[in-house]
Amino acid sequence: MKGTLKDLEKIEFDLIIIDGMNLVYKYHYIMKNLSSKDGTPTGVWYGCLNCVHDLRNRYKKAKIIFAWDSRTSKKKEINPTYKANRVHTEGNGFWDRLDKLKKLLSLYNVDQCYADGYEADDIAAKLVEENKDKRILLMSTDNDWHQMLDENVMVYKNGINWNRSQIEEKYEVNVKKQTLIKSFIGEAKENVKGIPRIPRKLVNELAERYDSLYSIFESIEKNGLSKLNKWGKIILDNKEKLLENHKLKELIIKGYELQEIEKRDDIKKLCRTLAKYDMSKLCERIKNE
Numbered sequence: 693m694k695g696t697l698k699d700l701e702k703i704e705f706d707l708i709i710i711d712g713m714n715l716v717y718k719y720h721y722i723m724k725n726l727s728s729k730d731g732t733p734t735g736v737w738y739g740c741l742n743c744v745h746d747l748r749n750r751y752k753k754a755k756i757i758f759a760w761d762s763r764t765s766k767k768k769e770i771n772p773t774y775k776a777n778r779v780h781t782e783g784n785g786f787w788d789r790l791d792k793l794k795k796l797l798s799l800y801n802v803d804q805c806y807a808d809g810y811e812a813d814d815i816a817a818k819l820v821e822e823n824k825d826k827r828i829l830l831m832s833t834d835n836d837w838h839q840m841l842d843e844n845v846m847v848y849k850n851g852i853n854w855n856r857s858q859i860e861e862k863y864e865v866n867v868k869k870q871t872l873i874k875s876f877i878g879e880a881k882e883n884v885k886g887i888p889r890i891p892r893k894l895v896n897e898l899a900e901r902y903d904s905l906y907s908i909f910e911s912i913e914k915n916g917l918s919k920l921n922k923w924g925k926i927i928l929d930n931k932e933k934l935l936e937n938h939k940l941k942e943l944i945i946k947g948y949e950l951q952e953i954e955k956r957d958d959i960k961k962l963c964r965t966l967a968k969y970d971m972s973k974l975c976e977r978i979k980n981e
Contacts (some may be wrong), residue, residue, distance in 0.1 A: 703846070703853065705754045707823055708747060709816045711832030712758040712804070715740055716790060718833075720782065728969040733785070737793055738971055744802055745978055754829070757803040759815035760794075770939050776882040793928040794953055800978070801963035804953040810944060813837055817943035818950060820845060829853065839943055869899040875937040884940050887930055894923060905934050909962040 710842050716736050723735025747756055767774045797804055805815050813836045820828060820840045830847040837847060842857035860867055878886025878894040902908045909931060912924045927934070930977075963975035 703827065704830040705751050705846075706826040707819070708751060708756045708829045708831060709819055710743075710755045710756065711812050711816065711830075711837065712760040713812060714832045715743065715758075716793065716911065720786070728971075732969055734969050734971060736789060737796055737966075737969070740793055741796060741800060741966075741978070742974060744797070744800060745974070748981055751829075755803065757805055757819060758797060759812040759819065760804060760806040761812045762806060762808050762810055764809055765811060767811075767940050770936060771931060773883050774940055775839055775882050778881075783787045796962060796965065798956045799958045799965070801955050801957035803955065805950045806953070807948045807950055810948060815950065816840060818945040821945050835863070835934065836870070836941070836943070838863070839870050841867050849931060865896075866899065871938060871941045871943075872899045872902075872905065873918055874941045875905060875934045878937060879941065882940070884937055885933075886937065887926060889932075890926070891922065905931075905938055930980045 719736045719739025723739050726735040726738055727772055732796050744756060747754070758904070765774065794804060805819065807815060813832075815835065816830060816832075816837060820830075820842075824844070826844065828845045830840060830845065832847070833849060838859050841847060841854075841859060843856075846853050846855050847859065854862070856867060865873065873895055874884065874886070876886050876890055876898075877892065878884045898908055904909065909928065912928055932949065959979060963972075966972060966975040
């Protein structure tokens with residue numbers, strides 16, 4: 693799917709995959725002051741349901757799927773400190789309200805997928821793999837989702853639909869080499885520690901030339917260390933760490949089955965719940981879809 697940013701807004705999609713927690717946190721913060729008369733925070737419910745409503749009006753033929761993180765991650769089995777630096781400041785009742793959101797989406801007849809031990813980007817990557825013949829729009833601000841971009845896969849960011857070439861131009865990176873690159877440089881927000889002070893230019897050159905860590909290791913061992921100066925030895929000394937980082941950053945699409953949250957498709961019950969929390973106007977818009 694090629695064209696200018698304006699042209700890309702006109703594209704119709706068959707499938708829209710939403711990063712569930714990414715969207716939840718967006719509305720948790722930007723609608724933090726929205727609440728019902730009894731003081732129940734409603735920003736996440738209102739924001740997410742309204743988002744689905746807008747998407748259904750804009751892309752009438754598209755199937756919408758929320759991809760959810762599991763509350764446990766198999767990647768912690770690789771490294772227990774994975775994402776251990778994240779500070780949760782959601783406040784009391786956040787997780788109960790999240791469970792309530794999933795029930796509201798179910799009543800709204802929205803598809804939702806998860807898999808125990810896996811993250812939303814894994815779920816999305818599996819869905820993309822299973823729908824290669826579809827035109828797909830991803831919705832997430834997480835750059836890890838860029839790895840899925842391809843000829844028929846775009847991402848919605850900052851109010852705009854971006855294709856692969858535009859993302860690669862903006863971020864100056866081959867999206868299919870992101871995992872390889874982050875194996876070297878790490879990712880602070882997930883507590884994945886790279887090789888300290890390794891030059892980004894060197895990492896980009898290695899990623900451009902080689903397809904895997906093993907091919908880099910083999911080349912260094914075969915051709916000697918001189919061409920990379922001190923970094924050749926440092927890379928080999930950190931072989932196990934680099935391989936671990938790669939496992940932490942790669943998207944997993946095999947070895948598990950997707951699980952679905954049952955859809956109820958009960959607009960009347962949805963509207964009763966919305967009215968209870970002073971969101972009747974949203975209900976009216978939903979009923980008029």
